[in-house]
Amino acid sequence: MKIATYNVNGVNGRLPVLLRWLAEARPDIVCLQELKSPDERFPADALSDAGYRALWHGQKSWNGVAILSRAGMIHETLRGLPGEPEDTQSRYLEAAANGVIVAALYLPNGNPRPGPKFDYKLRWFERLASRAQELLDSGLPVILAGDFNVIPTDQDVYKPERWTEDALFVPEVREAYARLLDQGWTDALRKMHPGERIYTFWDYFRNAWGRDAGLRIDHLLLSPALAKRLKAAEVDSFVRGWEKTSDHAPVWVELKPDRTARRSIRGS
DNA sequence: ATGACTCATCCAATGAGA
Numbered sequence: 156m157k158i159a160t161y162n163v164n165g166v167n168g169r170l171p172v173l174l175r176w177l178a179e180a181r182p183d184i185v186c187l188q189e190l191k192s193p194d195e196r197f198p199a200d201a202l203s204d205a206g207y208r209a210l211w212h213g214q215k216s217w218n219g220v221a222i223l224s225r226a227g228m229i230h231e232t233l234r235g236l237p238g239e240p241e242d243t244q245s246r247y248l249e250a251a252a253n254g255v256i257v258a259a260l261y262l263p264n265g266n267p268r269p270g271p272k273f274d275y276k277l278r279w280f281e282r283l284a285s286r287a288q289e290l291l292d293s294g295l296p297v298i299l300a301g302d303f304n305v306i307p308t309d310q311d312v313y314k315p316e317r318w319t320e321d322a323l324f325v326p327e328v329r330e331a332y333a334r335l336l337d338q339g340w341t342d343a344l345r346k347m348h349p350g351e352r353i354y355t356f357w358d359y360f361r362n363a364w365g366r367d368a369g370l371r372i373d374h375l376l377l378s379p380a381l382a383k384r385l386k387a388a389e390v391d392s393f394v395r396g397w398e399k400t401s402d403h404a405p406v407w408v409e410l411k412p413d414r415t416a417r418r419s420i421r422g423s
Numbered sequence: 424a425t426g427a428c429t430c431a432t433c434c435a436a437t438g439a440g441a
Contacts, residue, residue: 164440165430189440191431216431217439264441304441323441358441359428370441402429402440 156226156253156410157181159391160300160373162188162261162356162403166221169401170198176394177205182407183226184252186259186300187211190219190245197221214245220261220301226253233258238282246279249286254413255381256290260301265322273322276304280331284338290378291339296413297378299340302403304372305332307342310352311371323372341382343375343408344390355390356403364395373406384410 159182163169166187177185185207190197194213202209202223210229211221222229233249235242249258260283265276283299290297306324309315318324336342344353354369363369377385387409395404 168430189430264439266439266441318441321441356441359430360441361427363428372441399429 156183156255156412157407158184158255158257158298158300158375158410159405159407160186160188160259160302160375161405162302162373162401164189164191164401164403166190166192166219167196167198169399170201172394172397172400174201174205175397176391176405177207180391180405180407183224184255184257185223186257187221187223188219188259188261188302190214190221191216192219210248210250212245212248214243218245218261220246220248220259222248222250222252222257222259224252228252232256233286236279236282236286238285239278247283254296254416256293256295256297258286258290258297258299258301260299260303262301262303262305264304265328268320268322268325276322277327277331280328280335284331284335287335287340288338294380295378296380298381298408299374299376301374302372303332303374305329305374306370306372307332307345307374310350311354313354313366313368313370323370336376339379340376341379341385343377343382343385343388344371344406346382346385347388353390354392355406357395359402373403375406375408377408381410384413386411
């Protein structure tokens with residue numbers, strides 16, 4: 156089973172690129188971020204024609220997350236993170252699909268720092284960590300997939316010294332990410348590629364793609380049950396080179412079949 | 424240090440992204 160995350164930076168403007176990538180990559184489940192679309196303009200028909208059922212949590216102009224599945228039904232389990240009822244930003248959607256709990260998330264950027272946007276990022280991080288702990292405690296197979304807006308280490312940025320004051324890289328944020336992992340999550344891309352420079356985002360500015368001046372900020376975190384099934388994790392960086400593309404590239408994991416489930420099917 | 428680029432917004436100039 157292949158599960159992907161892709162910050163599309165505008166789901167309607169990006170539709171041709173998204174459909175092309177879906178046709179080529181054939182992921183079973185996809186988490187999308189930055190829909191930048193109100194719910195009524197989400198391209199559900201075009202995605203349905205491409206073979207995907209969808210669940211979406213949109214918002215006019217900004218944010219917005221969605222979960223696509225071609226594997227079967229999607230059952231919503233949570234829309235928005237608890238803990239801040241006045242928060243109207245559409246950044247979290249969670250569902251059960253194909254035997255897995257999938258959380259699609261778009262963590263706040265947090266710049267400029269210091270300021271209210273940075274404070275909001277830290278609060279949102281805490282709310283995510285609370286939910287993540289609940290999900291781990293459930294013992295279910297869970298994947299947290301999305302744009303975390305966190306550069307975890309020096310290895311994940313083309314020029315660390317340029318980013319020391321940035322809300323994506325300051326120690327406070329990197330520590331929050333490390334604490335999240337310490338709950339028991341596996342950073343799938345890093346697990347499969349230790350010691351490798353690997354990016355998921357390249358700025359539109361300054362020919363960042365041409366210079367390979369990237370950041371690794373889109374992450375796929377696996378609960379222990381799914382970490383055992385991890386087979387491959389990659390970035391479809393070629394998509395970043397397409398016309399009218401997003402500044403992010405899709406990231407995906409391939410999971411081995413669930414041995415427990417297979418045993419039960421065989422009845423042994 | 425700034426701004427470069429791209430998206431979405433009642434179409435123009437602005438906010439947001441990272």
